[in-house]
Amino acid sequence: MAHLADSHDSHPGPRLYITVALILAALTGIEVGAFFLELSSWIVVWILILLTLTKFLMVVFFFMHLRMDDNRFSLLFFAPMVIMVSVVVALLALFQNLTR
Amino acid sequence: MQYLTDVATHRTSTGLNSRKLLMWAFLGSDVLFFGTLIATHLVYRGQSVSGPAENILDIPITSISTFVLLMSSLAMVLALSGLQRGKIGEARFWLAATALLGSVFIGFQMYEFAEFAHEGLTPRTNLFGSTFLIMTGFHGTHVAIGIFWLWSLFFATFNGKIHQGNSLEVEIAGLYWHFVDIVWIVIFGVVYLVGAYGVEEHVEEAGHAAAAILGFG
Incomplete structure (x- = not known):
């Protein structure tokens, strides 16, 4: 095996990471905003679950590099x-x- | 220094670095650990018969601490990116920033726990206190361990033990740190926000609504 399968020469640059972080911050803001909205509670619950899942997957795939690992x-x-x-x-x- | 370089580049039958594989296996097991704590908390939520419970949570304050931990994840990944590009000063700066942001998060958590204690909520008060404080306490412990790890890497950059050639050291610590972040993303979303609505009732309600939309209701 000439090289390890988990070598990382193709990691993205800081710009992508900052973009992802800004999206994560915005999603957190939406989460908190949705929490205080006077919407039907089951709609808010599903919005919150969806936003949590999105944030989770963004960190896993972009920051933990599972997308390219x-x-x-x-x-x-x-x-x-x-x-x-x-x-x-x-x-x-x-x-x-x-x-x- | 030679040792660190060797373990970062050794050959294995799987083609995967053993230490990185170990970290992912550990994170997989930690998923089950935190999953159990979160499940236990959700199951017992709303069943405390005395003392303060769900309504004690301070969403605005926790939103800020959540934001701080998210930004620490950005700092962590920027530290790794800097090291991989051979910019040791940049890596050093972002490692310190990550550790400091982690410390700020711990500060928020200590403030929250102190407020709870002031209002009479301790792990012995009721089911909410036991399950919530143990769950968030274990998360805080993970953060604290991560902070020590980050500072050790920070100081190792000064004596040449951490450099571009063995950035895997920082990458593995980064995996741990990002995991701590995603655990908090779940706790904040499910326990603090969704939980405030009464998760069981509304998951059931949402299920009925979904069934009605699909024509099963």
């Missing part, structure tokens, strides 16, 4: 994520049934 790193990270989300949803569903 080896797919096995993505597998190591996202496989537990699927399990974690399933556990959270299952526990909420279970306890909702048990306690109401």
Whole structure:
């Protein structure tokens, strides 16, 4: 193997990182704004979940470089994520049934 | 110095650097760790029978600390970018900035915990106190460990142990730091903001609404 698969000669420059950070800051502002809006609560909840997911993925793909890194790193990270989300949803569903 | 260079470039059967692989495996396990803490908190939310609970959260203050942690992630990635381009002074500046922004975040968290204690909320007060303070406390511990790590890298740049040739050292620390950031993104979004609406009721309500839109309701 002449070179390591995880070498990073093609990392983007500061301009992209600053753009991503500005978008993240704007999304956080929208999140907080949506929180204080007088909208139907389920709409706000879904907006907040969507914004949180977007911010999460932007950091993972751009700042942690999973977008351009080896797919096995993505597998190591996202496989537990699927399990974690399933556990959270299952526990909420279970306890909702048990306690109401 | 030679050791650090060797571990950054060693050959492996997978073609992946073992230390970076280890960090991703650790982060995968930490996903489950924080997932468990968040799930436990959500499940017990709204079930405290005494003491202050959800309404004690200060969204404006936490919004600022969230912004600070987001900007620390930018500083971290700029430190790595600087080092990879051989600009050691730039890398040094952004490493220090990341650690300082992390310290500011910890300051906000200590202020929040002190306010909670002042209003009578401790880990022993009720279910909300236990699950919330343990979850955010573990996150704060992760941030504190990250700050020590960042300062050690910062000082290592002065004696030549960190340089362009072994930027993987900073990249691995960066992975940890960004992970700490995304955990807070989830906690802020799900626990502070969505949680304030009563997550269980509204996820169910949203599910009914989605079913109605799709024609199943």
